[in-house]
Amino acid sequence: MNKTNTQQQRGFTLLLAIMVSGIVVAIGMSLLSISLKQFKIASILHDSETAFQVANAGVECMRYWDIAGEAGGKEGGYFDVGAPSSMIECFGESRNAGGASNGQEQNFEFAWTNSGSGIEVCTDVSIYKFFDAANPTSMSSIGVPGTCPAGVECTVIQSRGYNRACSERDSARTVERELVFRY
Numbered sequence: 577m578n579k580t581n582t583q584q585q586r587g588f589t590l591l592l593a594i595m596v597s598g599i600v601v602a603i604g605m606s607l608l609s610i611s612l613k614q615f616k617i618a619s620i621l622h623d624s625e626t627a628f629q630v631a632n633a634g635v636e637c638m639r640y641w642d643i644a645g646e647a648g649g650k651e652g653g654y655f656d657v658g659a660p661s662s663m664i665e666c667f668g669e670s671r672n673a674g675g676a677s678n679g680q681e682q683n684f685e686f687a688w689t690n691s692g693s694g695i696e697v698c699t700d701v702s703i704y705k706f707f708d709a710a711n712p713t714s715m716s717s718i719g720v721p722g723t724c725p726a727g728v729e730c731t732v733i734q735s736r737g738y739n740r741a742c743s744e745r746d747s748a749r750t751v752e753r754e755l756v757f758r759y
Contacts, residue, residue: 736752
């Protein structure tokens with residue numbers, strides 16, 4: 577009787593060990609799954625933040641050259657309606673700017689290396705100037721609500737930032753963020 581009872585206990589111990597091991601493995605797999613999802617979310621957040629900062633850098637570069645023209649003694653900014661053609665530089669790349677008519681798009685694309693991450697990113701930025709001395713000008717043609725009052729110069733900057741190089745904008749992993757700045 578003693579011998580049979582010992583064999584039953586060994587079987588029970590083995591069953592208990594298998595059940596405990598299964599529970600530990602299930603908990604481990606759940607924690608691994610959660611960790612992988614958190615890693616994926618963090619990666620997406622990083623890409624989104626990079627694209628946002630790249631778009632913001634485009635806005636700031638356009639604002640700098642718009643204000644630099646006015647501060648540098650030049651009549652109006654570099655992008656003003658009818659302004660003479662001038663060279664601007666953003667992210668180490670030079671572009672020709674100026675000479676646009678009322679409400680006309682001036683578009684610039686810059687491929688540059690993000691100093692924080694070391695990856696190549698892309699900024700696609702458009703600047704629009706609205707000015708009519710006699711009549712208010714609608715800005716709805718570019719998707720911006722409102723009108724620019726007569727005799728007042730209005731500026732709209734649309735900047736799109738990408739977390740990848742300009743040549744990789746069609747990639748499934750590319751994140752685009754757009755900022756619209758109006759003053």
